[in-house]
Amino acid sequence: MSVAGSAFDLKLFKKIFLYTKPYKSTLWLCIFMTLLLSVLGPVRPWLVQFALDHYVASKDASGLRYISIWLVVLLCFQTVMQYLYTYATNWLGQSVIRDIRVALYKHIIRLNNKFFDHTPIGTLITRTVSDIETIADVFSEGLIVIAGDLLQLMVIISFMFYYNWQLTLVALATLPILLLATRFFQKGIRESFKDVRIQVAALNTYVQEHITGMSLVQLFNRQQKSMEEFDAINLRHRKAHVKSVWYYSIFFPIVEILSAVSIGLVVWWGARGVLNETISVGVITAFIMYISMMFRPIRELADKFNTLQMGMVSSERIVKLLETDQQIINSGTSTPTVLNGDIEFSNVHFEYVPGEAILKGISFKHTSGKKLALVGATGAGKSSIIQLINRMYEFQSGTILIDGNDIRSYELNSLRSKIALVSQDVFLFSDSIYHNVSLRDESITLDQVVLAAKAIGVHDYINSLPGGYNFNVSERGALLSVGQRQLIAFLRAYVANPSILILDEASSSIDTTAERLIQEATFALTQGRTSVIVAHRLSTIQAADAILVLDKGKIVEQGKHEQLVANDGPYKKLFDAQFNN
DSSP states (O other): OOOTTOSOOHHHHHHHHGGGGGGHHHHHHHHHHHHHHHHHHHHHHHHHHHIIIIIITTTOHHHHHHHHHHHHHHHHHHHHHHHHHHHHHHHHHHHHHHHHHHHHHHHHTTBOHHHHHHSOHHHHHHIIIIIHHHHHHIIIIIHHHHHHHHHHHHHHHHHHHHHOHHHHHHHGGGHHHHHHHHHHHHHHHHHHHHHHHHHHHHHHHHHHHHHHTHHHHHHTTOHHHHHHHHHHHHHHHHHHHHHHHHHHHHHHHHHHHHHHHHHHHHHHHHHHHHHTTSSOHHHHHHHHHHHHHHHHHHHHHHHHHHHHHHHHHHHHHHHHHHTOOOBOOOOOOBOOSOOOOOEEEEEEEEEEETTEEEEEEEEEEEOTTOEEEEEESTTSSHHHHHHHHTTSSOOSEEEEEETTEEGGGBOHHHHHHTEEEEESSOOOOSSBHHHHHHTTOTTSOHHHHHHHHHHHTOHHHHHTSTTGGGOBOOGGGTTSOHHHHHHHHHHHHHHHOOSEEEEESTTSSOOHHHHHHHHHHHHHHHTTSEEEEEOSOGGGSTTOSEEEEEETTEEEEEEOHHHHHHHTSHHHHHHHHHHOO
């Protein structure tokens, strides 16, 4: 039902409206106040008409004072009600978007890595922040307000017909033109605001990526080119906004002109009635006030329509993301307290992109408590194997067993809690070392972290930093070297006390001091637990209990270091390439 040119998608709104369920009382209060304010507004012109025709015409000063008091009371009451209405609708809107944002974030963190491989971070930020914020306006300034304005229009027109049906038809003579103009611009407005949201997402994506990679931009002197690309995206962003403003820059004058024409027609026709003594001055005055009240919401409808359009466009994007079905299927029920760590792959096939196989019938067995090393050229499939052990991706066919049970039989969170990963590209949050190690798990105390750091030999290094364990590593660990970040990752893995430890290129690209510490940490970490080690540097895995050599998604050789060197096969060639140069 989502059709360009349609301001309101009922099916889409129903999905968003479900989030108001916990706030039914507030919603009904907003609806009640909408009805009340819609009726109270037209009462004021009626009081003015009554005062002019009954008290001013007869020079009744006491009656005029009486009606004036009622006008003041009415205005005060309207002011209080308007305040409560504004507060309640905004509170409702903010409460709804809080729940939607929680639901959206909860959904995002359950999506698989395949989704994030193809979705820009900036787009997700736009959905989670600005798109959701726009939905709040649908409740505070959009649908409820528009419904109230339409109801007020009906009440106003009813009052006008009650006074004088002929004068009412004269006043409404311009309404068909206004409706045609509104319909004409409605289609363009929706498309323009779709474009606005697209350009906002593109701008957020570009800024997020290039600020994150600013050191690379500067290192390769790409500042000017980056600036040109940013300027082009920013220009498209401006054009999208200007296009939407263009529609309203036409719509506003049309409404103003038609309002003035309506008042002119009422004065012209009403003056004839006054001369013929068929229409009173009070009625003409009331009609002029009613026309202003009638065209005011119509004039403001542009902004409210803008709000509704933006809200519907944002809702469409958010609902689409919420309905994205790219989650790892978590149908397992097994939640063992510990795992032995036996791993078996049986004829496993895996692909990131349909039709482009990465693993082609991988089969191997690895005994618990032993060290398994994966070696091979870039793209051979090493990282894909450890991604499947973590269940970060779903494999297409074959079987993966952990302790003899299908990996899918384990509850996902329970499985991952028994596995720890230390990768080459360590991600650290802008927080203290302690919180980066504990990941703000309140069950992990600082004393536990200190004991763990001493156990793997990194306590002295951490204490040498300003603030020790409270040292803030900055965003992505920018204040630490590569080796220092990896030491923090080793500590994080040790504190997790996993049954299965995965080291993915964890000792590459580091200085000598860090390498010594990492070797000590690796030894401490791998004692008594299943370890899977991915490494280009063969010196780090010579003591492994088993080595798998991969090439183009297949295991081409396996065995221990001495055996593989003696075989004079692919492993021997890799070994000679590293140690004979």
